[in-house]
Structure formats: structure tokens, C-alpha cells
Amino acid sequence: xxxxxxxxxxxxxxxxxxxxxxxxxxxxxxxxxxxxxxxxxxxxxxxxxxxxxxxxxxxxxxxxxxxxxxxxxxxxxxxxxxxxxxxxxxxxxxxxxxxxxxxxxxxxxxxxxx
Amino acid sequence: xxxxxxxxxxxxxxxxxxxxxxxxxxxxxxxxxxxxxxxxxxxxxxxxxxxxxxxxxxxxxxxxxxxxxxxxxxxxxxxxxxxxxxxxxxxxxxxxxxxxxxxxxxxxxxxxxx
Numbered sequence: 095x096x097x098x099x100x101x102x103x104x105x106x107x108x109x110x111x112x113x114x115x116x117x118x119x120x121x122x123x124x125x126x127x128x129x130x131x132x133x134x135x136x137x138x139x140x141x142x143x144x145x146x147x148x149x150x151x152x153x154x155x156x157x158x159x160x161x162x163x164x165x166x167x168x169x170x171x172x173x174x175x176x177x178x179x180x181x182x183x184x185x186x187x188x189x190x191x192x193x194x195x196x197x198x199x200x201x202x203x204x205x206x207x208x
Numbered sequence: 209x210x211x212x213x214x215x216x217x218x219x220x221x222x223x224x225x226x227x228x229x230x231x232x233x234x235x236x237x238x239x240x241x242x243x244x245x246x247x248x249x250x251x252x253x254x255x256x257x258x259x260x261x262x263x264x265x266x267x268x269x270x271x272x273x274x275x276x277x278x279x280x281x282x283x284x285x286x287x288x289x290x291x292x293x294x295x296x297x298x299x300x301x302x303x304x305x306x307x308x309x310x311x312x313x314x315x316x317x318x319x320x321x322x
Binding site: 126128135136137138139140143185187189191197198199200201202204 | 245250251252253255299303307308309310312313314315317
């Protein structure tokens with residue numbers, strides 16, 4: 095069964111609003127979670143690394159004020175897309191790392207900004 | 209710098225044909241991990257295999273087999289007797305020793321026609 099739960103799976107929002115996506119590790123504690131973005135027919139690009147209790151580390155070119163990441167507990171990380179615009183429409187997928195094990199990926203969130 | 213190349217953008221085969229998906233990687237690390245993931249149309253990433261850099265043994269799992277050759281920096285994936293359910297996008301990925309960062313290839317879309 096799924097070990098990483100991502101919610102919601104789909105969201106449609108209006109331009110200018112903010113959207114929060116949750117990523118939960120279900121049966122293990124994840125000190126580190128990762129957020130990826132996938133444009134249509136393209137690969138997954140790492141956006142940021144989320145560490146519990148500290149600030150996220152963003153990849154070059156990713157706006158930290160645009161994509162707010164909060165890793166409040168060992169089982170939950172959230173990604174908030176602030177003031178969303180149509181160009182933010184994408185597939186967002188999180189992953190969580192358990193010590194010495196393959197990364198577990200969530201099922202992804204398809205965001206559409208109208 | 210780490211890099212994963214999947215030169216085949218899209219492959220179409222007829223059911224029961226064998227198909228090989230190519231993956232070539234670049235890294236300066238001596239210890240690293242290679243992965244294959246399947247992404248069906250629904251979007252989730254399905255883990256298929258992990259191989260560390262010190263284990264060049266080829267692996268077979270049912271209709272799936274993997275050929276890891278460090279000499280050519282390749283980690284190719286073969287599906288034998290393909291089935292329609294194998295239709296998906298397949299990603300090859302490289303991870304550093306601590307799994308902190310994944311580098312994904314651009315993916316190969318496999319179409320298996322009945």
C-alpha cells in the first residue's frame with residue numbers, strides 16, 4: 095500500500111489564489127521530504143528539500159516566496175503555491191526518505207490555475 | 209555534475225514484442241544508486257528497481273530485466289513479451305549516496321499496442 099499520501103490529487107483554482115498541497119508519510123517518520131514539479135511530457139525537477147524543523151532548501155531558480163514549504167512534523171510537509179498563475183499549472187509530486195530505503199513518492203497533485 | 213539521459217522519447221511496440229529502454233548516466237561520485245520508475249497515465253511513480261554502483265549484477269524480475277554496465281555508464285531496462293498494461297512513461301534516475309537528491313532522465317513513453 096501507499097506509504098506516502100499526497101492531497102489533493104487534483105485542484106483547480108483561480109489566478110491569484112493560493113493552494114496548499116499536503117504530503118504525509120504514513121507509516122514512517124521522514125526527516126526529509128522532497129518536492130518535485132513535472133511539466134507536461136517532461137521530467138521531474140526537484141524544487142526543494144524540506145527538512146523537519148528547519149527552513150527548506152530550494153533549488154536554483156525556484157522562488158521560495160512563491161512556493162512556501164513547511165515541514166512541521168516528521169510525517170507532514172506542505173507546499174503552498176502563493177498567488178497562483180496559469181504558468182504554475184503543473185504536476186507536483188512529493189517524496190519522503192526513510193533511512194537507507196528507496197524514496198517513496200506520493201501520487202502527485204495536478205494543479206490547474208485558470 | 210550528475211546527469212541522466214534517456215535518448216528514446218517514445219517507443220511503440222506491438223504486444224508480445226520485447227523492448228529495451230536505454231539509460232545513460234554521468235556522475236563523478238564513486239557511490240551512487242540507479243533507479244527505474246514507471247509512471248502510468250494516472251501520474252503516480254511506481255518503483256521498479258534500485259541498483260547501487262558496486263553491484264553490476266544483472267537482475268531479472270518476471271518479464272523485467274535490467275542490464276547495468278559501469279564501463280558504458282548504462283542501466284538499460286528490458287521488458288520481455290510486452291503487454292498493453294506496460295504502456296506508461298518510464299524514468300531512469302540517479303541518486304547520490306545519501307538519497308538526498310534524485311536526477312531524473314527525461315523519460316521514455318512506451319506505447320504497447322494490442
